[in-house]
Amino acid sequence: MRRPAPRARSSALFSLWQDIMTIFTHFAATTLGVQVMGLTGSDVALAYAFGMAVDVDHAIKAPFYLKAVGLKDKRGYYWRSSLQEPVALLWILPLCFFLGTIIPVIFFLIHVAMDYSVRFEKMPFYPYSNFVTRGWLTSIPDWAKEVPLLIVLVLLNVGFFAVSRGWLHV
Numbered sequence: 001m002r003r004p005a006p007r008a009r010s011s012a013l014f015s016l017w018q019d020i021m022t023i024f025t026h027f028a029a030t031t032l033g034v035q036v037m038g039l040t041g042s043d044v045a046l047a048y049a050f051g052m053a054v055d056v057d058h059a060i061k062a063p064f065y066l067k068a069v070g071l072k073d074k075r076g077y078y079w080r081s082s083l084q085e086p087v088a089l090l091w092i093l094p095l096c097f098f099l100g101t102i103i104p105v106i107f108f109l110i111h112v113a114m115d116y117s118v119r120f121e122k123m124p125f126y127p128y129s130n131f132v133t134r135g136w137l138t139s140i141p142d143w144a145k146e147v148p149l150l151i152v153l154v155l156l157n158v159g160f161f162a163v164s165r166g167w168l169h170v
Contacts, residue, residue, distance in 0.1 A: 021143070021146050021150065022114075022118070022146065023052075023055075024150060025146055025150045026051060026052050026055070026111060027052060028150060028153035028154055028157055029051065029110055029111075029114060029153055030047055030048055030051030030052055030107060030110070030111075031157055032153055032156050032157050033047060033051065033106070033107060033110060034047050034048075035160040035161065036160065037103075043101065046099075046101065046103040046107070047103055047106075047107045048107075049107075050092070050103070050104040050105075050106075050107040050108040050111065051110060051111050054083050054084045054088070054111055055084060056083070057081040057083050057084065060081075061081070081126070082126050084111065084112070084115065085112070085122065085123060085124050085125070086112055086124045086125075087124060087125050087126060087128060088108065089105070089108070092105055093105065114149075115135070116133075116136060117135060117136060117137055117145050118135065118142045118145065119134045119135065119142055120134070121134060122135055
């Protein structure tokens with residue numbers, strides 16, 4: 001069995017690092033939104049469901065990726081589903097009306113905005129259209145957007161937590 005070239009291995013590790021960074025960034029953004037909005041109970045569950053759990057399709061698609069590609073980092077493999085594309089608003093908006101809350105839309109739009117700031121392929125109208133985009137700010141490397149965003153989100157989370165506990169007065 002041949003070992004992958006060092007560059008291929010480092011590319012796969014960098015991709016894994018970016019995926020982990022994206023998870024933490026989504027978590028930090030959702031947590032900050034929950035704190036700022038003062039959400040409790042089922043609203044917190046809705047915030048995390050639409051701020052983070054919409055990425056569950058990655059776990060569902062992982063076996064198909066492994067079968068088709070293996071452990072290689074394959075650019076262009078479409079990981080996403082309509083669950084995390086703007087077209088999902090077609091079912092999220094009626095759900096919000098039914099539930100009587102706008103929480104799902106707010107956290108879904110935050111999630112989508114963060115996803116569209118990184119350069120991987122997206123299909124905003126999938127499955128109704130095969131139109132592909134790479135989002136916005138494509139000339140800036142993804143890490144140069146995600147690292148500062150994560151730092152700001154963590155600092156804001158810590159700040160809001162400290163204020164809410166009375167440790168910091170503003």
